[in-house]
Amino acid sequence: MTKTIAFVGLGSMGLPMAANLAKAGHAVHGFDTRPEAMDALAAAGGTRPESLAAACRGADILILMVVNAAQARTVLIEAGALTALPAGAHVCLMATCPPDDVKVLDADIRASGRRLVDCPVSGGVVGAEAGTLTIMVGAPKEDFDAVAPALRAMGDKLYHCGPQVGQGAVVKAINQLLCGVHLAAAGEALALGEKAGVDVATLLEIVAGSAASSWMLKDRGPRMLMETPPVTSAVDIFVKDLGIALSAGRSAGMGLPLAAAAHQMFLAESGSGNGLSDDSQVIAAYRRLNGLS
Template sequence: MSDAKTIAFVGLGSMGLPMATNLVKAGHRVRGFDMREAAMDALAAEGGERPASLAAACEGAGVLVLMVVNAAQARGVLIGAGALAALPEGAHVCLMATCPPDEVATLAAEVAAAGRVFVDCPVSGGVVGAKAGTLTIMAGAATPAFEAVAPVLRVMGDKLYHCGTEPGQGAAVKAINQLLCGVHLAAAGEAMALGQKAGVDTATLLEIVSGSAASSWMLKDRGPRMLMDEPPVTSAVDIFVKDLGIALAAGRAAGMGLPLAAAAHQMFLAESGAGNGALDDSKVVAAYRRLNGIG
């Protein structure tokens, strides 16, 4: 027998922990599970439960939230580690990670075959949105499944969209979102590197283009960090290596070429390959600098 107010939450990272904490504050019984003991302790300090095992977290839970890194980790939790079998019949599995749409659809079929209900619901908004409960959530699921978990999702995000009735459709929208973010960020890096190569004052350049039709959200947010030698890390280079890879996989699955996404992906790969994958994603500008001999 499942309890809709009892939530098993797997993945208490920089986004997962505040998301789970918001669920606790909203009155849900949240059993948080993570490979890191300190992460589970942190949720317990906020009023969450610290289960003895993954199976204990899932027992009787009406909803399992997976805030893991990728589809492989989600499969490992559900199938390899036995979370799916530990959940009650009819429980809802909410996959909130950014994953390739075709892999999401495959996983959804396995969850359905096991008598549980799958909801594809990746998020956008980063750590800031996770803490504030203002994430954008893009769901792909049958309407009854979406409506069943919507109250839980709305605690974590104030912009909830039902993108389609098939699992994988939420993942497709997230992939498109990340395609645009990655291309916009790479374009900003290219522009700022060109300004540096041309010898113009880059701070003035940034002020001009940020206030013109040339601007983008990514330029205004990441541009100032491109002027720093060691910008604070808000999102790593390797995140866009992964997410643009997912966008390209979505393109392949749809039979569509994505030349701009591919070019941007190469620039993030170059920066990661230089040993800087863990640095702030604004450092993609450094890949352009190296390519063009800019000191």
């Protein structure tokens, strides 16, 4: 069943996600602070509303592909998206946010007569373009069922992680915990190879094909060896996401020492002025620590 969808946040992931919704036959009204992004969605089959309120009026679903919970609150409360939505509409929060922040937002949305669906994504720009994102949903079953057709237009791996808002955010935090720890460990291992004087290209080939391998090693390892790698995901993303994982640990009363150690390495690289560099460059923090640069 097709839906009328307001989509806020037409960035590098949001734009192809919104375009895939339009391709699936949904009526998509996209809004972004950049007019050229709205023009691009209109060219891909969406519509270009005159305002945020116009995008939200009559929408069954509002999708927020924004940076964080604070930006979601700005859109919903300060910019008036929530009051423009019809009563009973669903708000799909697809950003990576601390679970506790999601729960606070849920209380405000429910008080207004609308429903929040906590549904962060994983898969990056490649997954957004291909419609192969992993989508992790925390929401009551009836809310999950109401938005599932729209979510399936953006991701081919859709999971109902539990009946409570915030459970999707917890699963995404755990995913990012593992990604960040794997990435930091890969940087540590390759930096050790450099310090020991071995051929690191050969080292990478060996470990990437052995039991020591991980998806992050295979994907980021080659970029760790580049002098100026392209940026696919920034160091500061893992500063944020590992911070969220640590926050989730505090809420659950659980220590996360490996996540904390990885977080420190990303913080060190960001603090050196390289927060916008590719996240593979966490290896540079190990190089500086050990006199390699």
